[in-house]
Amino acid sequence: xxxxxxxxxxxxxxxxxxxxxxxxxxxxxxxxxxxxxxxxxxxxxxxxxxxxxxxxxxxxxxx
Amino acid sequence: xxxxxxxxxxxxxxxxxxxxxxxxxxxxxxxxxxxxxxxxxxxxxxxxxxxxxxxxxxxxxxxxxxxxxxxxxxxxxxxxxxxxxxxxxxxxxxxxxxxxxxxxxxxxxxxxxxxxxxxxxxxxxxxxxxxxxxxxxxxxxxxxxxxxxxxxxxxxxxxxxxxxxxxxxxxxxxxxxxxxxxxxxxxxxxxxxxxxxxxxxxxxxxxxxxxxxxxxxxxxxxxxxxxxxxxxxxxxxxxxxxxxxxxxxxxxxxxxxxxxxxxxxxxxxxxxxxxxxxxxxxxxxxxxxxxxxxxxxxxxxxxxxxxxxxxxxxxxxxxxxxxxxxxxxxxxxxxxxxxx
Numbered sequence: 522x523x524x525x526x527x528x529x530x531x532x533x534x535x536x537x538x539x540x541x542x543x544x545x546x547x548x549x550x551x552x553x554x555x556x557x558x559x560x561x562x563x564x565x566x567x568x569x570x571x572x573x574x575x576x577x578x579x580x581x582x583x584x
Numbered sequence: 585x586x587x588x589x590x591x592x593x594x595x596x597x598x599x600x601x602x603x604x605x606x607x608x609x610x611x612x613x614x615x616x617x618x619x620x621x622x623x624x625x626x627x628x629x630x631x632x633x634x635x636x637x638x639x640x641x642x643x644x645x646x647x648x649x650x651x652x653x654x655x656x657x658x659x660x661x662x663x664x665x666x667x668x669x670x671x672x673x674x675x676x677x678x679x680x681x682x683x684x685x686x687x688x689x690x691x692x693x694x695x696x697x698x699x700x701x702x703x704x705x706x707x708x709x710x711x712x713x714x715x716x717x718x719x720x721x722x723x724x725x726x727x728x729x730x731x732x733x734x735x736x737x738x739x740x741x742x743x744x745x746x747x748x749x750x751x752x753x754x755x756x757x758x759x760x761x762x763x764x765x766x767x768x769x770x771x772x773x774x775x776x777x778x779x780x781x782x783x784x785x786x787x788x789x790x791x792x793x794x795x796x797x798x799x800x801x802x803x804x805x806x807x808x809x810x811x812x813x814x815x816x817x818x819x820x821x822x823x824x825x826x827x828x829x830x831x832x833x834x835x836x837x838x839x840x841x842x843x844x845x846x847x848x849x850x851x852x853x854x855x856x857x858x859x860x861x862x863x864x865x866x867x868x869x870x871x872x873x874x875x876x877x878x879x880x881x882x883x884x885x886x887x888x889x890x891x892x893x894x895x896x897x898x899x900x901x902x903x904x905x906x907x908x909x910x911x912x913x914x915x916x917x918x919x920x921x922x923x924x
Binding site for chain 1: 742743782783784785863864876877878879880881882883891892893894895896897921922923924
């Protein structure tokens, strides 16, 4: 099972990696990475990663 | 014999014209340009960690996946363990004073059982003759009745429409309880006309101790000094400096450990307090060598929660909320994995 990362808090862009829950590994979106190939195969089977966690509430004011 | 000796053909070593009568000592020999070897004599062994000196993941026993650096089990259907064996100081059964060997113990046999090294690039040795050599002994149990052999496997990777896998097998080997050197010469098929995947994960696999048949008996084999080189001659095992061999391994896997550090590599925020968005703190670590691909990262911290870990083949960046950094949080260990 996999889970998406939250979007980048500054750029707002998708993170180019996926969280593999079973071992807490971060899998980069690099085609040469064999774990990424396993993730693509998992997607091809019709699976979907979990959505990212809700954004944390900052204890510091942002403005 | 004084003067200049020019030889236009093969040299047959002899003494006083009688072959095999004694030793021939060559002195002050100058090799002409045409005497250059047809292939490199440096780094001739394409196997990394063939001497089993590097065990970054620990000494085992391992029951699946990687064990000694670069060596992975492909024991689907079998149960097994792999662990680090240590030679007795001064032993002479295996030459060259190796320190360690691989202990390969099958608990339940299966015809998929084998140990493999994946050599980056399916072009490796394409269309060439190579020699695989290694030392092995049967330690205990009953060897599979179908035999054990080695093989080479050309894997063309993923991406696009890569060609199918090509195999080349050795003959069966006959193990005894004594260390023996085994040598097999392979004609590696040419990849001419083949299509290599576009994802950069193609390789030449070298598999040893491949069980034939579905015997489920238990047995143990030790293996040492694995070498794969161009040509038909098994040259003496190539001993590379430890640091060189470790760096070769770290292209595919390494472990960072903060043990021994009095201060840690702490997360820091790039933003001044109160500066929006002020919600991010990060720390970057550079890999010891450029890795084969962007690696998987598994990390531990001394507190707080890592939001994400992103990596390239040169660096990894860990990120957590900046609100945590007053806790002096740091990454205390991690693994980076870019194996094939």
